[in-house]
Amino acid sequence: MVQFNNTMEVFKLLEKTNCRECNKPTCLAFAAAVFQGRAHLNECPHIDEKIISKYGNGQNTFEPKISQDYQKKIDLLKGNLAGIDLPTKAEKLGGHFTNNKLTIKILGKDFSVDSQGNISTDIHVNSWITPPVYNYIINSSGLPLTGEWVSFRELQKAMDWHTFFNHQCVKTLKEVADTYTNFFEDIIKLFNGKQVENHYDSDISLIIYPLPRLPILICYNKPEDELESDLNLFFDSTADKNCNAEDIYTIGTGLAQMFKKLALTHG
Numbered sequence: 001m002v003q004f005n006n007t008m009e010v011f012k013l014l015e016k017t018n019c020r021e022c023n024k025p026t027c028l029a030f031a032a033a034v035f036q037g038r039a040h041l042n043e044c045p046h047i048d049e050k051i052i053s054k055y056g057n058g059q060n061t062f063e064p065k066i067s068q069d070y071q072k073k074i075d076l077l078k079g080n081l082a083g084i085d086l087p088t089k090a091e092k093l094g095g096h097f098t099n100n101k102l103t104i105k106i107l108g109k110d111f112s113v114d115s116q117g118n119i120s121t122d123i124h125v126n127s128w129i130t131p132p133v134y135n136y137i138i139n140s141s142g143l144p145l146t147g148e149w150v151s152f153r154e155l156q157k158a159m160d161w162h163t164f165f166n167h168q169c170v171k172t173l174k175e176v177a178d179t180y181t182n183f184f185e186d187i188i189k190l191f192n193g194k195q196v197e198n199h200y201d202s203d204i205s206l207i208i209y210p211l212p213r214l215p216i217l218i219c220y221n222k223p224e225d226e227l228e229s230d231l232n233l234f235f236d237s238t239a240d241k242n243c244n245a246e247d248i249y250t251i252g253t254g255l256a257q258m259f260k261k262l263a264l265t266h267g
């Protein structure tokens, strides 16, 4: 039985009519639920029987599968890391190499990795950040930042992820910003967000650095008179060369979920 590696793989199999017959508001929401093991493919009446049998009859095998897959992915990345010249890579990646460890700043905090992939850091390591960090060390082009801000959609290699990114990251962040506006700004500053002066005249314009060569500019405008609030994220034009598209998506959605959790517990 074939298993899914991400939400997009499920989404591609759907009719994308958002008919709601599966009791989910959109096909995308259904795809996310299937990927996360909260729904079964056969709950969509529009999927061909052949596809259902290829991907299974709806038994929930997601949790053990994801932890096995995650561990496999980590082991593979650690193996690849062993062949990397960390001292040479350090400067290119915006970090430094001391005590046999490459150290980079993640959201303003030191995050060190040795050649076996062992991590040492002062911050709590969320599982979503580890694969993108390994990939960044192994594969990043380490291009210097241009200072030219572009939307996720404009990143050529990330175009396929645009719909998911908007849904899982931008929408969630906007909900947090709309509901907990002051706290939203505080969280970004807590993660070392830096002020950007006069950028689009937004009420909140802050840059965070999930990785040294992956700054994200967060611009939020509060609702005013007849105008609704809006939230936009911008990336340096080198983002999709310094990080692969899936990792940018993973980092964006990971941050959005982390902000949401913090807002719900402390906002």
Ligand code: SF4
Residues within 6 Å of the ligand: 014, 015, 016, 017, 018, 019, 020, 021, 022, 023, 024, 025, 026, 027, 028, 030, 031, 043, 044, 045, 046
């Ligand atoms: S029933 Fe199928 S086509 Fe309709 S919204 Fe759900 S997933 Fe999409």
